[in-house]
Amino acid sequence: MTSPVVLAAAASGGDLFVAQNVFFGVIALVMVVSALRCVTTSNVVHAALWLVLVLAGAAAQFILLGSEFVAVTQVLVYIGAIIVLFLFGIMLTKASMGDDDSVATEKRLMASLVAVLLAVVMGVALLDSYSDTRLVIDEPQRFGAVSDAIFSQYIVAFEAVSVLLLAALIGAIVVARKE
Amino acid sequence: MILNQFLLLAAVLFCIGVYGVLARRNGIMVLMSVEIILNSVNINLVAFGAFRDNVAGEVFALFVIAVAAAEVGIGLAIVLLIYRNRRSIDLTEADLLKG
Amino acid sequence: MTDFLNDWGLTAVTFVPLAGALVMMLIPAVEEQLHKQVALLASLAAMVIGGLLMLDFDYGNAGALQYVVDARWIDVINSRYILGLDGISLPLMALTLVVVPLCVIYSWDHIPEPGNPKAFFILMLILETGMVGTFVAQDLILFFVFFEVVLLPMFFMIGVWGGENRRYASIKFFLFTLFGSALMLLSFLALFFLSTDPATGESLRTFDMRVLTDVAGAGILGATQIWIFAGMFIGFGVKVPMFPFHTWLPDAHTEAPTVGSVILAAVLLKLGTYGFVRIAVPMLPSGAESWAPWIGLLAVIGIIYGALGCLAQTDMKRLIAFSSVAHMGFVMLGIATLTDFGINAAIFGMVAHGIITGMLFFLAGSVKERYHTLEIRRLGGMLVQAPRMGWILGFVSMASLGLPGLAGFWGEFPAILSAYSPADGLPVETFRTYMVVAAVGTVLAAGYLLWLLQRTAMGAPREEFADSPDIVDVTRTEWIAWVPLLVGIILFGVAPGLIFDVTDPAVVGLLASGAGG
């Protein structure tokens, strides 16, 4: 699976940069808007659908960055599994299917204050750094390299994650099971 | 593309996620906001991986996805449990941390 | 054997207690006896390994790190798993390794309400790993991790097994220390980014404490050093605790279970002062120089203030807790002089205070158990009802007020002495004033301890306790737990060289590298 962007990269050099930037801008806009809607909409189901858009956007960004494998995993695991899980959760806790209007203004204000503060600090920190670091994606990352790394260098972490997943599985069953 | 773009995007997403975590009353929506935060982190990881030409970024992004899955599973289970016990998943009522 | 010690000794001594805790997690909670045995075994095993390390230690070369382990840990941030033992770490490590088994023994038949020895001992063992790890870690991030590992078990110990006000006390303890360590971590990061190699001028980007000590803040401007030092000052100062960050201490001590108080007083407070000696002062010499007069000022305020606070107390345990503020003031005064003499005194003071105040808290716990109160006004006549315990209280009080010939003196007097002639660049007159004030503090120390002794031990027993069947003399477990501490008080009092000779080369080395930078 080779991304069109990379194919284009093989074709021409200068235009590629512009094309990538356009892609990036569009996807980023979609992501930000979706994320904002996701955290502000009062309908839970809508929120989940907005989240799907954010996640899909992230997957697109991964492809832009030449990491197809991560992108695929993102689609499979997140959109395929997690969102379904969310929807299940929403169905099961049927109480708040509808509008959730009761969020206090006070809390919103507090949360937005913190978020803005955070944005300012991160913005200050980031605006100057890496502002002229060009990313040149000339060759997609091979699956092989990723799997080699996972199964050699990061084998311990991998095993730990496996155990974690198992534990989560069991934990979720234990927590949610009816007495 | 410039590395900085991705970092800024991630930062914005992160802040939005934080807002969601802090402002939402519905437990499920809080979990969704957490997912946004995790995704912003993933973007950072992959972007740096590409910048350094190093697979470590991707590997860790994958780990984060796996952990996120586990987290959502557990989180939803807890929400379910709260719902079952209290018939509500309003987090403002979850004040069990109170001394 | 030597190979094992060289490669694995420090790792083993740090993690054996944790392994014990893991084993205990697998044992069902009902097997209380088994839990006690495993906990004792684990802590004793750590002590034995520590003992072997100390036997094998090259005392002629105590200034150098020994048994160094240097392995990859977190490559991304250049943090490595570095452990090492030198003359500064050794006495404190030994103190920890001795105190914890004694606490286990003491808890044998003194499990505080609401029971559950399994959790209690697991927490204690995790604490031990954290404390030992802090003393042997030679990488800032590793140090930080161990430093923080200590926090949670103590939080739960106070919050679950504490007295009436335990929730307030435990949250206060937690928030205070967390606040401090956040600033401390910032300072560590600043060190990481700003330290440069004096030879090449390149940024070092390392957390290796050996390297950072060697470069001694090279490349960091004076003003920046002051800021970074301020972060550490608050981080470590809260833990010490220095005036005015001390208010968590009396609450935590008063509410904590006996063993918790003992560990808190004996070891936990030393993490802060150890941080000053090992990290703040040698790595930021010019920052330290700017701050030293202020540290000295806060130290002597702490001495007088703690002593006066003691005089106002009506609760025995709270009194002892306040006395810690005063005693740690002497330790900090020694450090503030930035001289080898003063820092040696400070390390000695840490060990001595650990033994003595730990012992006092043991006594307070036992008094509480017998009289069901610690209100000084209601106690009295202990010498009649439990003569041995009364005499031990007298003995330890004497040690605590700095009686020469007992351990307390060697932390106190050399600190006063060194304040007469602080390091070059420090205001001499100011420090001489501190010296006199600190000497006045010794009088107040005698005051509150002797009044405590008079009101609890001397005189005739109160009527309400006259026939109380609970009041017995020292029991066997208490003897086993106490005798090593009592022996230590005398031993280090008679032969202070046992500690001074070990710490001195290391301290001289640390300060010398600082002067070079």
Add this chain to the structure above:
Amino acid sequence: MIASAGSILAAVLAAAEEPVAHGPSSVASAGFFLDYAWLIPLLPALSFAGILLFGKRLPRKGSELGIAAVGGSFVLAVGAVITWIGHRDDSHEGVQAVHRTVGWLRSGGVEYDAGILLDGLSVMMLFVVTAVSLLVHIYSTDYVAGDARYTHFFAFLSLFTAAMLFFVLSDNLLQMIVGWELVGVCSFVLIGHWWEHKENSDAALKAFFTNRVGDIGLLVGVSILFFAAGGTFDTLRISERINAGDVSHTALVVASLCLLAAVMSKSGQFILHTWLPDAMAGPTPVSALIHAATMVVAGIYMVARLYPVFWEGMSIGGSSINVLALVGAVTLLFGGMLAFTQNDIKKVLAYSTVSQLGYMVMALGVGAWTAAMFHLFTHAFFKACLFLGSGSVSHAVHSFDMKNDMGGLRKVMPHTYRTFMVATVALMGLPPLAGFWSKDEILAGTGGWGLFGGTHGNGNYILMLVMGMVGAAVTAAYMTRVVYLTFFGTYRGHGHPHESGPRILGPLYVLAFFAVVAGLFNMPKGFQLWPEAWQERFGHYVEPVAAYFPAIGHAKPSWSLAIVSVLVALIGAGLAWRYYFKGVQSRSQAAGASLTEIDDGPVSRGGLPKAVHTALVNKYYFDHLYTGVIVKAVKGPLAKAVYWSNQRIIDGAVNQAGRQSVAAGRAVYDHVDQGLIDNVIVDGSGRASDGAGEGLRTMQTGKVQQYAAILFAAATVLAGVFILVLSI
């Protein structure tokens, strides 16, 4: 308690088992008794541990162990004296001290030693301490017999002896501090021996506490000396440096003043003397040993040992007044006067001790070093004898109250009476008993007699001479009063007093013997009635002739001074004799009762005598000042204020900071969000307080998300600070 504190000494001294030759002052071998002098304190230290561990199981409850150990020490001390005399005689020009050291601790890359130092001074002290201690041990087997804590008493007697000997032998300031404090603790424990009664434990606390105050001076003074002398604790080296002029004069002035504070507390000098009379709450043997003969002279010994410090610091030579001499002179006079109004026989003796210690301090202050040491030597014997005698009396009448429970005892207790009289005459300073010779030397040493045809000593201390003379009269007078009230007149108490047993009388006779002959050891030079080879033996053997001792001058004794001082003492005794033996006795006979005072005596007439009397009865109000004002203020209002500020201000600030930050956020919200609608100015204040209360409540309800918000905000701020720091 100190189940093992005795092994402190044991271990230190055992460590000295392999003496290391050190410096030029060491000798290859100075004979067994000097080389192994560390055994002398070791024996009592071991006996302390032994008595504590298994004393109760021994047939005599541990006392035999103490006596054996102290006896052994005494033998060794006598051996040391003899060896030292031989050692001194062998050397013609100057004599080196015997100095043995062993490594103790290292700091700052420098090794500090522990060790023993033997010269005439320490050897003399060894003899005094072991001798008096041995006698007191023997005496105590009878005196404290049947006490509930008999064993315990002997344990601490042993520990005290060990600590005092350790102090005497120490060769450096650190060891001196150790010994100094250890004797203080033993004194504390023994004063509080009967701690069931609050007065006793109060007295013990007062003693320890006052000494602690003086210790501020000790700690500071030692610190100054350490640095001024170039980083050494070694007394010999410090002294040598000072004598060589290598030490700054200013430092010495300050150091000597600081050390003087310590001397004032330990040796009961004005104004820190108040603990000593109260210390009489302890058993009488303790008073004799600790509070008369040995511990209280520790201060004197320290001045003598560190004499160059004071010699230079106080500028003793060629002067006419200095602080040291003044403190001594004031103490000897005013302390002596306090003895007049006491009715407790032991308290009279205690003030007498204060006064005699004043003589010694004054002697050191005027440069009469040898006279001071000689007075220390003689005083130890006759004062111990007086105390033990008073103990013997109280053993018979079960009280110390002279006015209510004594009188006319000379017939029932002839032995006690005889020995007591001998010691009294010695104390009064009448020839030919010991006190006369030593006191006369001190008076001569002031150099003040130079005006009257004598010779100068080290200066021209006329004031000291006059005060010393008056003090002699005062001493004679109050001792006459004691003798009358105790042994003359008729018995005023109840029950039937009887003479004490041989274990009490034996020590009394030995001490009385010394009170007679001790003076002979230092007959003045040129005293025609005494063979020349035996003149000034004490000074010859005790006073160092070495680089560590300053070049002090020696006053020549004069007949005229001796005669005048004896006359003055006789006048004092005569006045008191007239009042008591004539006035009181005749009125008693007339009244048919045993009176103790005259109704129309000088005091009853009002005016100055009455005012003086009131001041004396209230002990110059020192106790009121110390206990009532200073201690009370520190313990009460000051401590409470500090604690209050701790709870309300510092702790309150922490709690308030949390509350206020929430309240502030709330207030901002109110103004920005709601203030636009509502009238800010009208409702502002109301809402602010409302907001504070509300904020406080939300803070405490523990909502998860609020915590999270605060956490995030705090982390963000910290990160911001970090970025700022990095960009500096």
